[in-house]
Amino acid sequence: MFMPINTVVLPVAGLGTRFLPATKSIPKEMLPVLDKPLIQLAVEEAHKAGIQHVVLVTSASKRAIEDHFDVNFELESTLESRQKLAMLDAVRSTLPQGMTLSVVRQPKALGLGHAVLCAYPIVGDKPFAVMLPDDLIDDLDGGCLADMVALYNKKGAYSLAVEEVPRDKTDKYGVVSLNSDGQIMAMVEKPKPEVAPSTLAVVGRYVLPAEIFQALATVQAGAGGEIQLTDGIASLLATQCFYPHRFKGTRYDCGSKLGYLQANVAFGLRDVEIGTSFQAWLQDNK
Numbered sequence: 001m002f003m004p005i006n007t008v009v010l011p012v013a014g015l016g017t018r019f020l021p022a023t024k025s026i027p028k029e030m031l032p033v034l035d036k037p038l039i040q041l042a043v044e045e046a047h048k049a050g051i052q053h054v055v056l057v058t059s060a061s062k063r064a065i066e067d068h069f070d071v072n073f074e075l076e077s078t079l080e081s082r083q084k085l086a087m088l089d090a091v092r093s094t095l096p097q098g099m100t101l102s103v104v105r106q107p108k109a110l111g112l113g114h115a116v117l118c119a120y121p122i123v124g125d126k127p128f129a130v131m132l133p134d135d136l137i138d139d140l141d142g143g144c145l146a147d148m149v150a151l152y153n154k155k156g157a158y159s160l161a162v163e164e165v166p167r168d169k170t171d172k173y174g175v176v177s178l179n180s181d182g183q184i185m186a187m188v189e190k191p192k193p194e195v196a197p198s199t200l201a202v203v204g205r206y207v208l209p210a211e212i213f214q215a216l217a218t219v220q221a222g223a224g225g226e227i228q229l230t231d232g233i234a235s236l237l238a239t240q241c242f243y244p245h246r247f248k249g250t251r252y253d254c255g256s257k258l259g260y261l262q263a264n265v266a267f268g269l270r271d272v273e274i275g276t277s278f279q280a281w282l283q284d285n286k
């Protein structure tokens with residue numbers, strides 16, 4: 001039996017500059033894919049993985065995210081009095097039943113690794129998951145994180161979600177190389193294509209040991225002058241095993257305009273209410 005994974009850290013303190021001006025006053029994690037904000041899709045995936053505790057690492061301008069998961073008394077009583085019960089249910093279940101939410105601030109934008117370290121006082125000395133809500137992984141089965149948590153529960157294996165990327169895109173990702181047992185042997189943040197150890201890139205799902213906190217507290221600033229989660233993990237590779245998890249389904253990079261639009265099209269096409277007419281419209285407007 002391994003210490004259970006019941007906590008996910010969601011680093012959401014970033015500025016979202018790629019979506020300005022939309023993200024001037026709205027956190028990028030609140031941008032909707034069809035009718036649910038990215039942050040809610042991440043929390044729902046965590047729920048499917050059996051996670052009970054969500055830790056948001058936020059910054060000053062991100063209050064809307066906390067509000068989204070909180071009770072909105074006025075809205076709920078209006079919907080109730082108008083007997084809009086489906087809508088009421090949608091509003092009430094933004095945080096799935098049985099989940100609790102904690103919020104911690106990242107006082108300075110010092111990088112993803114630093115954001116994860118900010119969650120230490122809440123997570124404590126136990127294994128946990130990290131999800132980056134920008135990386136929307138559309139898997140109609142169990143979900144990417146559920147598969148990773150299941151792997152951990154079975155074998156005690158820590159893992160990172162990975163996918164192949166074109167070599168000219170390695171400088172946008174953490175890139176791993178594997179040893180002959182298929183374990184992660186090396187990991188480097190945003191390598192230039194000519195020096196990348198492979199084209200296997202990490203996308204935003206991690207199942208990590210408690211030791212990562214100590215590692216993050218001691219690593220030096222790396223790529224972009226930031227404390228990188230990648231460097232923290234890399235410093236543990238000599239003593240801990242990490243596995244790559246090639247997930248099922250499709251990953252949309254919702255931190256980019258193209259990926260965000262693709263996600264909206266995919267979700268729109270299978271929506272029961274608008275799917276058919278949306279498809280017809282797309283055909284007519286090719």
Ligand code: G1P
Pocket residue numbers: 112132135172173174175189190201202203204228229230255
């Ligand atoms: C972060 C990580 C990177 C990872 C990527 C996945 O980078 O630092 O290792 O590959 O997320 O989306 P960011 O996209 O925040 O620059």
